[in-house]
Amino acid sequence: MDTEENAYPADHGTLEIDHMNASKDLQQTTTNNSIVDVAVMAKVSIATVSRVLSGNRNKHDDIDKRVRQAADKLHYSVNPAAKALRSKVSGFLGVVAPKPIDFSASQLLSELEPAAKKMGKDVILTLATDQKELDDKAKSLIQRDIDGLIAIPPAGCQLSLPADEPAMPDIPAIQLLGHNAPSHVSWIGLDITAAMHEAVQQLADVNATSIAFLSRSLDSGAVSDALVEFQASDQITGLIREPGWTTFGPCTINRGHDDTLRLFSGKEKRPNAIICGDDQIALGALDALKQLHINVPDEVTVISFGDSPLATMTTPTLTSIRPPYRTMVDEALRLLTMNEKGTHHLHPHTTFPPEVISHESTPKLMRP
Amino acid sequence: MDTEENAYPADHGTLEIDHMNASKDLQQTTTNNSIVDVAVMAKVSIATVSRVLSGNRNKHDDIDKRVRQAADKLHYSVNPAAKALRSKVSGFLGVVAPKPIDFSASQLLSELEPAAKKMGKDVILTLATDQKELDDKAKSLIQRDIDGLIAIPPAGCQLSLPADEPAMPDIPAIQLLGHNAPSHVSWIGLDITAAMHEAVQQLADVNATSIAFLSRSLDSGAVSDALVEFQASDQITGLIREPGWTTFGPCTINRGHDDTLRLFSGKEKRPNAIICGDDQIALGALDALKQLHINVPDEVTVISFGDSPLATMTTPTLTSIRPPYRTMVDEALRLLTMNEKGTHHLHPHTTFPPEVISHESTPKLMRP
DNA sequence: TTGTAGGCGTTATCAA
DNA sequence: TTGATAACGCCTACAA
Numbered sequence: 001m002d003t004e005e006n007a008y009p010a011d012h013g014t015l016e017i018d019h020m021n022a023s024k025d026l027q028q029t030t031t032n033n034s035i036v037d038v039a040v041m042a043k044v045s046i047a048t049v050s051r052v053l054s055g056n057r058n059k060h061d062d063i064d065k066r067v068r069q070a071a072d073k074l075h076y077s078v079n080p081a082a083k084a085l086r087s088k089v090s091g092f093l094g095v096v097a098p099k100p101i102d103f104s105a106s107q108l109l110s111e112l113e114p115a116a117k118k119m120g121k122d123v124i125l126t127l128a129t130d131q132k133e134l135d136d137k138a139k140s141l142i143q144r145d146i147d148g149l150i151a152i153p154p155a156g157c158q159l160s161l162p163a164d165e166p167a168m169p170d171i172p173a174i175q176l177l178g179h180n181a182p183s184h185v186s187w188i189g190l191d192i193t194a195a196m197h198e199a200v201q202q203l204a205d206v207n208a209t210s211i212a213f214l215s216r217s218l219d220s221g222a223v224s225d226a227l228v229e230f231q232a233s234d235q236i237t238g239l240i241r242e243p244g245w246t247t248f249g250p251c252t253i254n255r256g257h258d259d260t261l262r263l264f265s266g267k268e269k270r271p272n273a274i275i276c277g278d279d280q281i282a283l284g285a286l287d288a289l290k291q292l293h294i295n296v297p298d299e300v301t302v303i304s305f306g307d308s309p310l311a312t313m314t315t316p317t318l319t320s321i322r323p324p325y326r327t328m329v330d331e332a333l334r335l336l337t338m339n340e341k342g343t344h345h346l347h348p349h350t351t352f353p354p355e356v357i358s359h360e361s362t363p364k365l366m367r368p
Numbered sequence: 369m370d371t372e373e374n375a376y377p378a379d380h381g382t383l384e385i386d387h388m389n390a391s392k393d394l395q396q397t398t399t400n401n402s403i404v405d406v407a408v409m410a411k412v413s414i415a416t417v418s419r420v421l422s423g424n425r426n427k428h429d430d431i432d433k434r435v436r437q438a439a440d441k442l443h444y445s446v447n448p449a450a451k452a453l454r455s456k457v458s459g460f461l462g463v464v465a466p467k468p469i470d471f472s473a474s475q476l477l478s479e480l481e482p483a484a485k486k487m488g489k490d491v492i493l494t495l496a497t498d499q500k501e502l503d504d505k506a507k508s509l510i511q512r513d514i515d516g517l518i519a520i521p522p523a524g525c526q527l528s529l530p531a532d533e534p535a536m537p538d539i540p541a542i543q544l545l546g547h548n549a550p551s552h553v554s555w556i557g558l559d560i561t562a563a564m565h566e567a568v569q570q571l572a573d574v575n576a577t578s579i580a581f582l583s584r585s586l587d588s589g590a591v592s593d594a595l596v597e598f599q600a601s602d603q604i605t606g607l608i609r610e611p612g613w614t615t616f617g618p619c620t621i622n623r624g625h626d627d628t629l630r631l632f633s634g635k636e637k638r639p640n641a642i643i644c645g646d647d648q649i650a651l652g653a654l655d656a657l658k659q660l661h662i663n664v665p666d667e668v669t670v671i672s673f674g675d676s677p678l679a680t681m682t683t684p685t686l687t688s689i690r691p692p693y694r695t696m697v698d699e700a701l702r703l704l705t706m707n708e709k710g711t712h713h714l715h716p717h718t719t720f721p722p723e724v725i726s727h728e729s730t731p732k733l734m735r736p
Numbered sequence: 737t738t739g740t741a742g743g744c745g746t747t748a749t750c751a752a
Numbered sequence: 753t754t755g756a757t758a759a760c761g762c763c764t765a766c767a768a
Contacts, residue, residue: 032537034745045755050747057753075536077511081458082745084449085760095493099481101474110468113495122512125463125493127481143445144490168443169400252681280681287655313620313648402761413739418763425737450761453744 033074041070053078084145092124093336094141096134098154099127103308104323105152108176111329112150119333121147131157142171148336153178156220159185172339174332177323179222180349186339187349188332190323192222194353196229199275199303199321200239202356206363208273208301210240214259214285215248216277223248223277230275245271256284264292264300276304279311279320286314286361302361316360324352401442409438421446452513460492461704462509464502466522467495471676472691473520476544479697480518487701489515499525510539516704521546524588527553540707542700545691547590548717554707555717556700558691560590562721564597567643567671567689568607570724574731576641576669578608582627582653583616584645591616591645598643613639624652632660632668644672647679647688654682654729670729684728692720 038053039046044063051057052067070076084090093116097105113123124146126137134157141149142161149171151159159175160182162168174186181187203211213230216223230246233239245263249255256276264270276282282304289296296302296316304311307322331350339345358364406421407414412431419425420435438444452458461484465473481491492514494505502525509517510529517539519527527543528550530536542554549555571579581598584591598614601607613631617623624644632638644650650672657664664670664684672679675690699718707713726732 036745046746047748047755047757048753051754054747056747059753063754079453079745080513081449081452082760083747085447085453085762086745086747088747088760090449092492100478101469106469106474109493110495113467113493117494123493124460125477125481125491126485127478145448254681254683257683291659310621313622315622315625403763404761414762415739415741415764416737419738422763424763427737431738447761450744451763453746454761454763456744 033076034079035076037074038067038070038076041074042066090145090147091121092144092146093121094124094126094138094144094146094149096126096128096137096141096149096151096153096159098152099129099133101127103306104177104325107325108152108329111326112332115329115333119337128157129154134159138173139168142168142173146171147340149173150176150332150336152176158182161185170345172336174335176328176332179220179225183349184347186335186347188328188335189349189351191351191353192225193229194351195305195321196226196275197233198354198356199305200230200233202303202319202362203273203275203301204239206297206301208239210242210245210269210271211273211275212245212263212271213241213247213275214256214277214281215246216251216281218248226277239273240271242269242271251278251280253280253284253287256281257288258284260285260288261292264289264294270300272299273301274303276302279304279306279308279318282318282320282361283310283314286316286318290315296361297363301363307357311357311359314361319359319362320357321354322357324355327352401444402447403444405442406435406438406444409442410434458513458515459489460512460514461489462492462494462506462512462514462517464494464496464505464509464517464519464521464527466520467497467501469495471674472545472693475690475693476520476697479693480700483697483701487705496525497522502527506541507536510536510541514539515708517541518544518700518704520544526550529553540704542703544696544700547588547593551717552715554703554715556696556703557717557719558696559719559721560593561597562719563673563689564594564643565601566722566724567673568598568601570671570687570730571641571643571669572607574665574669576607578610578613578637578639579641579643580613580631580639581609581615581643582624582645582649583614584619584649585616594645607641608639610637610639619646619648621648621652621655624649625656626652628653628656629660632657632662640667641669642671644670647672647674647676647686650686650688650729651678651682654684654686658683664729665731669731675725679725679727682729687727687730688725689722690725692723695720 035046035049039049042049044067048063049067052064053071057064080091095112097109101109116123124141124144126141128134128137134151134153138149138151138159138161151173153159153175158178158181159173161173174188175181176188177190179189200211215227218224247259249259260274274285276285282302285302286296289300294300303319303321305321307320311318311320335348403414403417407417410417412435416431417435420432421439425432448459463480465477469477484491492509492512494509496502496505502519502521506517506519506527506529519541521527521543526546526549527541529541542556543549544556545558547557568579583595586592615627617627628642642653644653650670653670654664657668662668671687671689673689675688679686679688703716
């Protein structure tokens with residue numbers, strides 16, 4: 001066995017090559033071809049094959065052609081394990097996402113996976129429901145062999161890698177979304193203040209004059225940011241707010257329905273615009289307004305946060321504010337590759353303003 | 369015992385090893401430890417380390433202890449690439465999921481990821497929107513290095529590996545959900561007939577007498593299966609159906625709303641039970657019934673397919689029928705490992721009956 | 737039971 | 753440029 005194996009790469013007599021080729025042909029044209037087979041068939045060294053196929057040789061001459069043809073004919077593709085072992089680059093991007101995968105995470109993954117593949121990275125997915133799991137999965141991914149880590153934290157969690165654990169290979173890591181991140185972790189998030197500003201501005205633009213806010217419950221820092229901006233907004237736009245018009249509660253249809261009913265059943269002053277902290281709240285609100293025979297958007301304008309699939313399934317469809325998922329992912333990958341090469345060990349915290357997805361629940365805005 | 373922390377290696381043993389170790393020590397105590405370092409510290413051979421750590425040596429003696437302690441102290445973890453290269457088992461499970469990830473896929477992934485990890489497999493996730501992408505991603509995953517493939521096809525697609533492409537390493541592959549799969553591909557799906565039967569039976573159990581069906585649109589085979597069972601159901605239960613009570617259309621809130629309104633606005637015969645093809649349709653139906661002041665479940669019972677998060681957010685909450693995700697995933701993984709070792713090259717098509725998740729839209733059933 | 741040593745398939749290093 | 757050859761870190765016969 002030894003003799004046969006050893007004779008493999010060493011000999012380069014033409015006869016020997018033909019022999020090898022023939023035997024290969026007989027044994028298994030099918031699977032399990034390695035770089036050696038390609039080299040033999042293309043009559044070059046394995047080094048050359050490696051260079052051609054990994055793009056370290058950009059010449060379209062005969063050699064190039066022979067190698068590619070051979071690789072093609074043999075259905076050869078590099079062994080990722082061997083490549084990773086030798087080159088110290090695994091080709092993997094570790095991702096932690098919330099379990100179950102929510103709409104935001106789904107959107108991010110939808111952008112992330114193709115973009116990563118375009119960089120030659122495959123995505124290893126792990127799921128976490130709470131802070132502990134998030135920490136565990138992150139650590140375990142890093143122990144793994146990944147080239148970078150992206151964490152989309154579950155609600156209320158954040159990616160907090162042990163600050164300077166000397167044991168862990170330091171791998172570029174980024175938190176995507178969530179509210180704030182430790183200062184030693186890179187973060188790409190949504191600019192909540194800008195988002196709220198955008199919402200208020202949008203309503204002001206369509207001549208809303210009084211405004212209610214059905215907020216999420218006040219347990220997250222993100223919400224308080226939003227609230228602060230909401231409170232400040234009247235100074236800019238002159239919109240009327242009433243204390244009773246800002247409510248807090250769960251992100252459910254019922255809650256939106258009930259709050260809205262209460263808000264509009266009294267015959268006193270009513271808002272003519274509603275900002276909902278969540279599409280489900282908005283759904284309930286639309287329901288209630290329909291029940292009260294209040295027209296949207298003619299009598300009341302509704303805008304919400306999330307742009308979930310629900311937004312296009314209501315009557316009227318729901319104008320909604322959404323994070324710029326594509327941009328955020330692009331930026332994350334850019335950061336990752338930057339830190340991969342240079343030891344550019346800063347940890348920027350970047351937030352992006354949201355996009356407004358206009359639908360029927362706000363009047364068409366005529367832009368000059 | 370060993371109080372010298374920095375100069376960890378004792379100076380006994382093979383010279384060569386000590387040399388390597390010394391240089392290592394100077395360069396970096398921190399990261400990048402290999403099996404050799406552990407071996408040195410534990411004063412055993414690398415083979416022994418390998419055996420202890422990979423579970424091929426189950427003795428809790430001194431050696432075992434030394435090895436584990438050393439590994440622990442050095443924060444050693446095996447290099448997956450090297451392990452994969454040598455052992456021909458990558459430790460990866462390839463998954464193709466629909467893009468964007470829908471609720472079903474999310475549920476499946478939530479079950480799949482932990483279960484896979486428990487088997488020592490990490491999940492490589494890819495996304496596909498259509499048949500072509502599904503094929504591409506599947507092929508590319510197989511080219512990769514995975515130990516098994518699980519495809520959750522996008523709507524209307526199926527996993528169709530090239531029947532006997534000689535070029536591809538044959539890797540156990542399974543389609544999860546979707547409607548039907550090619551006979552040369554293993555499939556684990558939902559028993560639609562049983563699901564519909566379950567729905568009808570459920571309604572009959574709570575004394576429904578007449579029944580409407582707001583079906584999905586009739587473009588998928590799954591729907592026609594459901595329809596056939598629905599048509600047949602009256603012979604079993606004696607439930608009244610009317611031709612006009614079965615409608616087809618998109619899975620939207622509006623559609624459910626409109627159809628229900630139409631169904632109940634005429635003063636003639638009305639059904640007292642509705643089966644909805646989808647939770648969103650059901651949501652619309654509940655809406656319409658509320659608008660008509662028809663009580664659910666007292667006057668009309670509603671049941672739907674999907675058990676999405678929406679189901680718990682409505683008033684009343686929605687009784688819904690869901691695939692047994694856990695079971696399906698377990699079975700998939702079982703199949704995968706079976707085919708991994710033995711060349712048990714059969715391709716079973718297995719379907720499971722659904723679970724009924726009872727909520728408020730159906731009356732409580734008193735079981736004796 | 738333990739240690740020795742030979743690959744696994746690539747890429748990186750050097751000579752030619 | 754190309755080719756021969758040495759790692760990469762681990763597993764696993766095989767020998768002791």
